[in-house]
Amino acid sequence: MPKIGVEQSLTDxxxxxxxxxxxxxxxxxxNDAKGCDCCVVTGIDNNVMGISNSVTAGSVIEASxxxxxxxxxxVESRINH
Incomplete structure (x- = not known):
C-alpha cells in the first residue's frame, strides 16, 4: 500500500x-516526507516543512x-494517476 505523509494536526x-x-x-x-507517495499538509506553515522544495517526489495536497x-x-486520484 502507498505511504502517505500527513501533517500532525490532521488526525481525522x-x-x-x-x-x-x-x-x-x-x-x-x-525527513519524514522522504519516500512518501503523497503528502497532506495544512498549508498554514507553507514551506516550513520543506516539502515544496523537492523533499518528496510524490504529490503534495494542501488540506485547507x-x-x-x-x-x-x-490522495486516491493522485496515487492511481
Missing amino acids: VQQALQQKGYDVVQLTNE GMTADQICQQ
Whole structure:
C-alpha cells in the first residue's frame, strides 16, 4: 500500500487514510516526507516543512478547506494517476 505523509494536526485525515489501508506517517520534519507517495499538509506553515522544495517526489495536497473524505479522494486520484 502507498505511504502517505500527513501533517500532525490532521488526525481525522490520518485516521481516514488508515481505515482505507494506507501506510500513514506523521510529518514532524522534512525527513519524514522522504519516500512518501503523497503528502497532506495544512498549508498554514507553507514551506516550513520543506516539502515544496523537492523533499518528496510524490504529490503534495494542501488540506485547507477540504473534509477528510475529500482529501482521501484526492490522495486516491493522485496515487492511481
